[in-house]
Amino acid sequence: MGLEAHPTSPTLARERPAPDAVPGTPLPALRRGSTPELLTQADIDAEIAAEHAASAARRTAGLAVPATRNDFAPYRSSVLRHPTKDPVQADPEAVELLAPVFGERDVHASEADLTRTGTGEPIGERLVVTGRVLDGEGRPVRRQLVEVWQANAAGRYAHQRDQHPAPLDPNFTGVGRCLTDDDGTYRFTTIKPGPYPWNNHRNAWRPAHIHFSLFGTQFTQRLITQMYFPGDPLFALDPIYQSTTDPVDRELLVARYDHDVTQHEWCTGYRWDIVLTGTHRTRMEAPDPGEEHA
Amino acid sequence: MSTAAARPTPARPTPARPTPGQTVGPFFGYALPYPGDSHLVPPASPGSLWLHGRVLDGLGAPVPDALLEIWQAGPDGQVPRTSGSVHRDGATFTGWGRCATDGEGGYGFWTREPGPVGSAARFVAVTVFARGLLHRLQTRAYLPPRDDAEQAALERDPLLQRLAPEQARTLLASRVDEGAVRFDVVLQGEGETVFLAPPASSAAQPERPPTP
Helix, strand or coil: CECCCCCCCCCCCCCCCCHHHCCCCCCHHHHCCCCCCCCCHHHHHHHHHHHHHHHHHHHHCCCCCCCECCCCCCCHHHCCCCCCCCCEECCCCHHHHCCCCCCCCCCCHHHHEHHHCCCCCCCCCEEEEEEEEECCCCCECCCCEEEEEECCCCCCCCCCCCCCCCCCCCCCCCEEEEECCCCCEEEEEEECCCCEEECCCCCEEECCEEEEEECCCCHHHCEEEEEECCCCCCHHHCCCHHHECCHHHHHCCECEECCCCCECCCEEEEECCEECCCCCCCCCCCCCHHHCCC | CCHHHHCCCCCCCCCCCCCCCCCCCCCHHHCCCCCCCCECCCCCCCCCEEEEEEEECCCCCECCCEEEEEECCCCCCCCCCCCCCCCCCCCCCCCEEEEECCCCCEEEEEECCCCCCCCCCCEEEEEEEECCCCCCEEEEEECCCCCHHHHHHHHCCHHHHHCCHHHHHCCECEEEECCEEECCEECCCCCCCCCEECCCCCCCCCCCCCCC
């Protein structure tokens, strides 16, 4: 089971969560879904609605709201881990105006096919997910590292701490890497991950998702996020997806089915573009030669 | 066709709305770490720096499922532009590393002291991810000054100057010995680390619905 949550009281008392809520510790009672002290989905739904209303009110008042809120209590694990102060605005210094360089010696082309790690075909719906990585000005992020990881078709990660009693797939580990091409395009072949239960509240389930790790051309553009599949019935119930409080922003986390990516008698296809934040070039003396833009 | 329409189109597309972040979650441990990820230089090699510390939560408890990344200039004050961070050759300094925290919230990088970039104060840029942290945090670990010039650079640093002393202190790595500095990350509460965001630019802030 995804031991994600610090089950706390509905009043969110700032106390140390029970030690048995620490990830990696067996929680047989929780696994049976029988712990009465956990909040219900209805409790979480009400908290999400209240947080969304608060975010909307701030936006209406012209106040800034981060696209994804770190202080989002319906995601219980965030309660003791979010800063209480707003970030301090700082002009990026020279080192922060650049990003690490990755190349062919870091990533082999075969790492973009997650279905080729075992001796046979993994179980599940084979699919291709592709798209472009763009900076905030719409320019392609070229030759840059993209990393992905995900659960298997049954909703289980090949991670020793994932104790969800769903089968592991000997032909699927769910980890991939690639470099974007000169158009900013990435492409992975994988299988569709399953939804899985976690301990945020009673009967909590994550919508199917693929974790994405991205670099831009500047340090400040570093991003880790999750890609979701269109029409997932768990969206409304998921406090992680809903921590992105504006529905327009949440839509940016959802891939779209693309029949032009789908391949005849082989796999389905999804397209998902990723836009990093804007760059801050004013202090640059010259563009980095490794990231020329058309 | 008018002469105006015949002009080349400016190669600057419309600013796009950024894709939001989402938590790294609990299961990155088998995907993101890799052998040598935190060894920007071979461990304990001549001239190496052991940059280490702990990640702590709002009650001062260690965070055993965080992931830190660092990015820095080399000893010569140059920002590295070479690949090879994932498969390290033991000789090339790439300036970038990654380290998952251990069961006591500890992390450590084998790296080099960055040289001054121009006349700026020396720091290592740090990104923090963790289970329970919905969007990554970024900060700076300023290195202890080695001489008067570096002391002066710290004193005139535009960020540190603007912070209250107790805030600025959260960004200063402390000298353990000649080859080691310590930098703790406090996610919340007393001694909360100052986290940073670049100033909003027009490109970084695409259109939102107008405020009534």
